[in-house]
Amino acid sequence: MLLIRRSARAANAVRNMSPGEELFVASVVFCMLLAAFGDAGNPTVLDALGFEFLIADLGGEMSLLAVGHWHLIEFLLGGAILAGVITALQILAAAFLRSLSPAASRGIDKVPIQP
Amino acid sequence: MEMELFSAAFFSALFAIILIDLVLAGDNALVIGLVARNLPKHLQRKVIFWGTFGAIAIRVVMTLMVVWILKVPGFMLAGGIALVWIAYKLLSPQSDAGAAHAAAAPAASFAGAIRTIVIADAVMGIDNVLGIGGAAHGSVLLIVLGLAISVPIVVWGSQLVIKLVDRYPSVILLGGAVLAWTGYSMIVREPLVTPWFAEHTSAKLLIAVLVFAIALAPWFTARLPAQLQALVVLLPAVMVWMLAFEVAASVWQVRVDYLLATTTGEYLLEGVRWLGWLPLAAGLLWLRERSTRRNRRLAGG
Numbered sequence: 001m002l003l004i005r006r007s008a009r010a011a012n013a014v015r016n017m018s019p020g021e022e023l024f025v026a027s028v029v030f031c032m033l034l035a036a037f038g039d040a041g042n043p044t045v046l047d048a049l050g051f052e053f054l055i056a057d058l059g060g061e062m063s064l065l066a067v068g069h070w071h072l073i074e075f076l077l078g079g080a081i082l083a084g085v086i087t088a089l090q091i092l093a094a095a096f097l098r099s100l101s102p103a104a105s106r107g108i109d110k111v112p113i114q115p
Numbered sequence: 116m117e118m119e120l121f122s123a124a125f126f127s128a129l130f131a132i133i134l135i136d137l138v139l140a141g142d143n144a145l146v147i148g149l150v151a152r153n154l155p156k157h158l159q160r161k162v163i164f165w166g167t168f169g170a171i172a173i174r175v176v177m178t179l180m181v182v183w184i185l186k187v188p189g190f191m192l193a194g195g196i197a198l199v200w201i202a203y204k205l206l207s208p209q210s211d212a213g214a215a216h217a218a219a220a221p222a223a224s225f226a227g228a229i230r231t232i233v234i235a236d237a238v239m240g241i242d243n244v245l246g247i248g249g250a251a252h253g254s255v256l257l258i259v260l261g262l263a264i265s266v267p268i269v270v271w272g273s274q275l276v277i278k279l280v281d282r283y284p285s286v287i288l289l290g291g292a293v294l295a296w297t298g299y300s301m302i303v304r305e306p307l308v309t310p311w312f313a314e315h316t317s318a319k320l321l322i323a324v325l326v327f328a329i330a331l332a333p334w335f336t337a338r339l340p341a342q343l344q345a346l347v348v349l350l351p352a353v354m355v356w357m358l359a360f361e362v363a364a365s366v367w368q369v370r371v372d373y374l375l376a377t378t379t380g381e382y383l384l385e386g387v388r389w390l391g392w393l394p395l396a397a398g399l400l401w402l403r404e405r406s407t408r409r410n411r412r413l414a415g416g
Contacts, residue, residue, distance in 0.1 A: 013280070
């Protein structure tokens with residue numbers, strides 16, 4: 001008897017999302033998992049294993065972000081930024097790959113090679 | 116947990132409460148309408164008013180009770196596990212949306228109508244108040260603010276909520292993710308297991324992946340092709356396998372730690388831990404394939 005079940009689209013939310021919405025939620029979930037990692041990550045374990053350099057690098061980054069103590073608003077902002085970066089990379093990569101493929105032999109953008 | 120007023124943590128918890136309240140809101144207006152539909156006209160108006168009042172009152176009382184109950188050792192863990200299940204059910208696609216409303220039978224008297232509305236709201240609101248109780252971190256102010264903002268929206272603005280989730284179904288998925296995160300936070304905050312988590316820090320990460328793997332399973336299932344859907348079961352199974360070694364390490368006092376093995380026994384244990392799940396996974400996939408073929412053969416005649 002949930003209120004949201006009155007909407008057929010919402011009742012099947014996992015199938016009715018746009019790719020953009022899906023990417024945003026996936027990014028938020030990724031940030032949540034990163035926070036769990038930051039919360040669970042114990043620098044003393046790395047030290048005991050002889051990976052002290054990682055404490056300075058990875059541990060330092062983690063403590064700089066304080067990712068283990070992120071709240072929902074930070075997850076949403078982080079997710080939005082991550083989703084934006086992924087989308088931008090996707091557009092750039094697509095444009096780059098398109099420029100690599102040759103134009104159609106009779107295409108209007110085909111530059112004629114003069115002998 | 117004391118939370119500074121108007122801090123990022125405060126607003127985050129408030130936003131989480133409102134989001135949980137919206138996605139888990141019961142259809143009170145419809146229940147009241149269904150219960151009151153056979154009553155005389157002069158009683159219908161009274162039932163709508165007192166039914167709404169009773170629904171709000173029972174919600175407030177239940178939420179405050181949950182905050183108090185969650186302080187009892189063990190209930191935080193149980194509540195966290197229940198929230199993971201609630202998130203899973205929230206995201207599971209429903210083919211017969213709205214069919215459950217038939218359960219609300221019309222009442223014959225004013226008292227009967229109010230009783231039905233209050234009981235229906237109490238039953239519908241259990242998951243809701245549990246989520247709110249977990250997200251509020253024990254702050255009564257947050258709960259009162261969350262209820263003050265979301266109850267009017269749910270009672271008088273149900274059409275608005277329906278329009279919102281219809282336009283943006285991702286709100287439901289986000290709600291599921293927030294529920295899963297709240298469930299995870301409740302599990303790791305449980306006073307009975309906090310000292311254990313302090314000694315087994317990697318278990319926290321395993322729990323986090325396990326929680327999200329279960330709660331968001333309907334999402335992965337909807338996205339994966341049929342032949343890969345078994346992987347949705349495999350991920351939580353592997354997490355449980357790894358977690359079992361962490362539990363065994365504290366029960367039998369053996370050292371199960373990353374790359375710290377020194378004796379043959381410890382090397383063997385590490386080997387079983389990191390590679391032992393492979394035959395299990397292969398067996399699970401083989402059994403699933405076999406049962407799928409058998410079902411297909413039976414369906415075909």
